[in-house]
Amino acid sequence: MVAQEFTVDLNKPLVFQVGHLGDSYEGWVHQPIITRESPRFFANGLLEFLTRTPWWAIPSVWVPVVGWLASISSKRGLYPPHIAATLVAGIFLWTLLEYSLHRFVFHMKPTGYWGNTLHYLLHGCHHKHPMDGLRLVFPPAATAILLLPLWSLVKLLVPFTYAPAFLGGGLLGYIMYDCTHYYLHHGKPLKGVSHSLKRYHMDHHFKVQDKGYGITSDFWDKIFGTLPPKPSKKIG
Numbered sequence: 001m002v003a004q005e006f007t008v009d010l011n012k013p014l015v016f017q018v019g020h021l022g023d024s025y026e027g028w029v030h031q032p033i034i035t036r037e038s039p040r041f042f043a044n045g046l047l048e049f050l051t052r053t054p055w056w057a058i059p060s061v062w063v064p065v066v067g068w069l070a071s072i073s074s075k076r077g078l079y080p081p082h083i084a085a086t087l088v089a090g091i092f093l094w095t096l097l098e099y100s101l102h103r104f105v106f107h108m109k110p111t112g113y114w115g116n117t118l119h120y121l122l123h124g125c126h127h128k129h130p131m132d133g134l135r136l137v138f139p140p141a142a143t144a145i146l147l148l149p150l151w152s153l154v155k156l157l158v159p160f161t162y163a164p165a166f167l168g169g170g171l172l173g174y175i176m177y178d179c180t181h182y183y184l185h186h187g188k189p190l191k192g193v194s195h196s197l198k199r200y201h202m203d204h205h206f207k208v209q210d211k212g213y214g215i216t217s218d219f220w221d222k223i224f225g226t227l228p229p230k231p232s233k234k235i236g
Contacts, residue, residue, distance in 0.1 A: 013048075015041045018120045019113035026109065029124040030209055038134045041125070050141065052134040055182040061140045062175050069168030076161045083165050090169015091176070098177050099220035103213040130205050136185055137178040147171075173216075180216050203228050 006020040008028065021028055042048045070083050078086070106123035110116045120128075125135060151167055158166045180197070189195040197217075204212035211228035214221050221227040 010039060013040045013043045014125070015117060015121060018124070019115075019117040021116060022113075025116040025119075025124075029120065029128050032128060032130050032205065034131060035129070036131050036133060038132050039125075039129055041121075050139060053137050053139045054134065055137050055179060057140060058137050058178045059175055062143070062171055066168040066172045066175070069164040069171070073161060073163075073165035073168075076164070078161050078165060082162075086162050086165040087169035087172060090166045090171070091173035092169075093166075094170045094173025094177065095214070095216060096220060097170070098173070098215055099213050099224075102215070103226065107210070107213070127205065127209065131185060133182070133186060136182045143174070177216050184215070200228070 005024060006017075006022070008014065008017050008021065010033075018025060018029070038052060040048060041051050066087075070087065073083055073086065074080070102123075108119065110119040110124075116124075125132070129135070147167075150170070154163050154167045154170075181201075183189075183194070184198045184201045187194065187198070189198055200212055200218060201215065208228040211226050212218070212221060213226055218227060
């Protein structure tokens with residue numbers, strides 16, 4: 001007897017269904033559904049609410065935190081030019097973290113029920129519903145949780161005076177990343193850098209999903225040899 005292949009019911013909460021796809025999950029999740037509607041993830045209303053974040057929440061919540069972190073370094077004796085340079089250094093490190101997370105975590109090859117479920121929550125949902133405007137940015141509560149161990153690491157590796165501004169730079173890089181990502185999906189650039197970035201990112205979604213892991217730039221794709229083939233001319 002051949003086991004019947006599991007079928008996801010898109011009219012029901014998705015998160016606890018996708019794990020049942022087994023080895024079929026990766027093929028299913030990379031067949032995008034092009035709609036601006038937000039699918040329901042959880043039956044529980046609170047959990048569902050926590051998965052939906054408007055893009056403007058990211059700069060609203062985190063830009064003041066960047067300013068506060070820079071002010072701490074200032075109070076510790078760091079001069080404004082050094083604060084600016086430290087912020088830039090943090091932004092640059094973020095671009096490497098952005099690339100690494102996207103390539104090695106968000107595009108991991110999941111196995112088993114919980115592997116599929118976790119991957120769907122982290123990134124698979126974005127590839128399945130790439131135009132879902134309420135799940136294009138990372139919820140602030142989850143970001144705050146991740147910042148705690150990151151701050152502990154920064155304090156160990158970065159000198160006392162520079163550490164807050166360096167973390168602020170990384171956080172500023174993250175803000176730029178999330179806002180850029182939203183714009184690449186919902187903006188309509190006609191020319192220039194933003195047009196090229198959108199074309200590059202849309203090709204990652206719809207043509208070569210194992211290439212093009214950068215969002216704010218293709219710098220690290222060039223360094224590590226994961227630059228996709230020449231982008232298509234039409235971006236939609």
